[in-house]
Amino acid sequence: MMISDKLLKKFERYKSRRMGGIELFKFEINLLIDPETRSFYKEFEMLWEITEMHHRNEIIKKLDRFHHALMNDPENKLFSNQIRNLFP
């Protein structure tokens, strides 16, 4: 079964902490009492966490490339030597 667009937007607001007041209260009650919403939410939460993992991994790849470039920059051997000398 497909998630309705309305419910998806609620999940997104909830996960990004943009839901508040009575809407938040109603949403959390609904999660407790409605097994279908709860099941959809669990799947969405997993999707959110996996997307976050992807986001972090992509940044780490860029930082790794930057680190590599920095440590192998012929113009800045002083920097890389300073670091390498710390680790005999």
Added chain:
Amino acid sequence: MEAIAIDPTIRINTSTELEIEALYVQVFPNFAAHVARHGGSLNDARDLFHDALIDYMEYCKNGKPVMNKPAYIMTIAKNIWTRQVKLNKRKVSSENELINRFPLAEESEDRMKLKLYNYLVLTGRKCLDLLSSFYFEEKKIKDIAHQYGFSDSHSASVQKYKCVEKLRNVIKQKSLNYDDFG
């Protein structure tokens, strides 16, 4: 601070990329020295420093002000290092204990998440990229439409919905068959 001549294609693609690069050059040597003094390797220092930078970027994204950025990053990095050392010690001390043979529910969930992630990177990478732009880079819909080549914002929204459904279905299916999912 030294100027660094780095290939411009290697820039870290965030709105604060130049700032991050400058902080990298400024703080990393101190953190590396800290890790070296405590018996860690250069790879340890690099990996944990990258985790610290990501935490810093997350913190800044929420609009929280940081007075002394280098000191703040150094504190996060040192905390991550301390946590890692404790974790490694615990792993070594319990290596032969019975508890280690039965993964905790949390570890099991993390492993499942990693397997799902590895699967989705192969089968749904474009969707992961798109959702990452929406949820974590917090780009505007019209910018996302432009970046991914959609004709307008509406098409980008529709594609986002399709991606959620596609990935959710994979997660649902693979989670149910987790035991067979390798």
